[in-house]
Amino acid sequence: MGDTPALPDRDAQRTPMPWRPDRNAGFSAAAPYRPSSGDPDPRHLYLPPADGFRGINVEEQLYDESSLLHWTRDLIQAYKEHPSLAVGTFTDLDSSNGHVLAFARQDGDEVVLGIFNLAGTTQATDLDLSAWAGRRPTDILGSQRLRVIDDLPYAVTLEGNGFYWLTLSRRAPK
Numbered sequence: 001m002g003d004t005p006a007l008p009d010r011d012a013q014r015t016p017m018p019w020r021p022d023r024n025a026g027f028s029a030a031a032p033y034r035p036s037s038g039d040p041d042p043r044h045l046y047l048p049p050a051d052g053f054r055g056i057n058v059e060e061q062l063y064d065e066s067s068l069l070h071w072t073r074d075l076i077q078a079y080k081e082h083p084s085l086a087v088g089t090f091t092d093l094d095s096s097n098g099h100v101l102a103f104a105r106q107d108g109d110e111v112v113l114g115i116f117n118l119a120g121t122t123q124a125t126d127l128d129l130s131a132w133a134g135r136r137p138t139d140i141l142g143s144q145r146l147r148v149i150d151d152l153p154y155a156v157t158l159e160g161n162g163f164y165w166l167t168l169s170r171r172a173p174k
Helices: 058-062 068-081
Strands: 089-093 100-107 110-117 123-127 135-139 154-158 163-170
Touching (some): 100 123, 100 154
Antiparallel strands (some): 100 110, 110 163, 135 163
16 A cells, blocks of 8 residues: 655555545546646645555455455455454463464354464464364465364464464364
């Protein structure tokens, strides 16, 4: 999205998301100011569009499946589909690596694990997930299925600043 550092106070961080790549980023149809024309003065827009609005705007991000807009929508959808992200019990999971934060949220039968690498480099950790032995972790955002949990420490590797939101599904009987 970008910001405009030249703006005073916190307005630089409050620059609104541009809607379109055209004049005034879609916020106003104001034309270049000509005092004799009676057109509105675009300098009176509340905040000027952020630099780079022609490349980063809602209209362009709607067409890009890997955009921040789509990623944010996916996060909101996951939050709606998995109530245990917001309610239920919270369990801190001891990580063998101090750079990795891990916890479980449980509401009824649904269990969600949050595993976060707080370092800028790839980190590995072992977690004690034996309380959920027999369940299969599935990535909420990517639907990737991980190996079934057993009684041994569960090894997880995350890229720098990476994270997992995993739901723990019960295995279907064979």
